[in-house]
Amino acid sequence: SSELTQDPAVSVTLGQTVTMTCQGDSLRSRLASWYQKKPGQAPVLVMYIKNTRPPGIPDRFSGSWSATTASLTVTGAQAEDEADYYCSSRDSSGQHLIFGGGTKLTVL
Amino acid sequence: QLRESGPGLVKPSETLSLTCSVSNASLNDHSWTWVRQPPGRGLEWIGTIYFSGATKYSPSLTSRVTMSIDTAKNHFSLELTSVTAADSAMYYCARQRTGDFFDTSDFLLYYYMDVWGKGSRVTVSS
Numbered sequence: 001s002s003e004l005t006q007d008p009a010v011s012v013t014l015g016q017t018v019t020m021t022c023q024g025d026s027l028r029s030r031l032a033s034w035y036q037k038k039p040g041q042a043p044v045l046v047m048y049i050k051n052t053r054p055p056g057i058p059d060r061f062s063g064s065w066s067a068t069t070a071s072l073t074v075t076g077a078q079a080e081d082e083a084d085y086y087c088s089s090r091d092s093s094g095q096h097l098i099f100g101g102g103t104k105l106t107v108l
Numbered sequence: 109q110l111r112e113s114g115p116g117l118v119k120p121s122e123t124l125s126l127t128c129s130v131s132n133a134s135l136n137d138h139s140w141t142w143v144r145q146p147p148g149r150g151l152e153w154i155g156t157i158y159f160s161g162a163t164k165y166s167p168s169l170t171s172r173v174t175m176s177i178d179t180a181k182n183h184f185s186l187e188l189t190s191v192t193a194a195d196s197a198m199y200y201c202a203r204q205r206t207g208d209f210f211d212t213s214d215f216l217l218y219y220y221m222d223v224w225g226k227g228s229r230v231t232v233s234s
Contacts, residue, residue: 097141
């Protein structure tokens with residue numbers, strides 16, 4: 001498969017927990033990475049290799065992976081977490097990078 | 109550490125050319141990727157170039173894309189020919205890391221882009 005599927009939009013109440021998922025057959029052996037994208041800003045890597053956070057990413061962000069699904073969880077969401085989140089990996093051929101359609105996270 | 113440069117306006121049917129200048133890193137150590145985001149749409153991978161000069165391109169763009177690398181100038185470049193309004197987008201360059209490892213009984217591969225340029229807005233219009 002050459003697709004990664006994400007829910008178009010999710011919302012969370014300030015301080016609560018939200019999980020965003022990314023599904024695709026290629027994820028069975030090709031791990032996803034996650035990017036936060038705010039308007040007017042470049043994408044920012046927030047998670048990779050299942051549950052590895054880059055320096056500077058708050059520990060309220062966590063990741064997990066199981067079979068064909070990668071997940072990004074925000075525990076205690078803050079207003080500044082409102083953004084689009086994209087997962088990425090390679091397709092099943094391993095030749096081409098692919099992005100999910102993105103999930104718009106709204107913090108209420 | 110990455111900075112895109114190039115014309116902000118390109119005429120239809122002409123060639124879009126962008127350069128990504130790399131500082132505080134060697135092109136020889138990683139692979140390098142171009143990603144774009146059209147207005148109101150999601151991220152789209154354009155292609156990746158390796159320090160060897162080998163390239164991989166998006167199947168939807170491969171007939172129009174050429175990427176190159178100049179280790180002497182520490183930059184890499186993107187050319188997209190025969191542009192149309194659909195190519196209007198914010199174009200980003202990024203450093204890509206890849207690897208693999210055994211996790212219990214699974215052999216897993218990973219890919220991520222950890223450093224990004226600020227982006228270069230390109231509009232295709234006459």
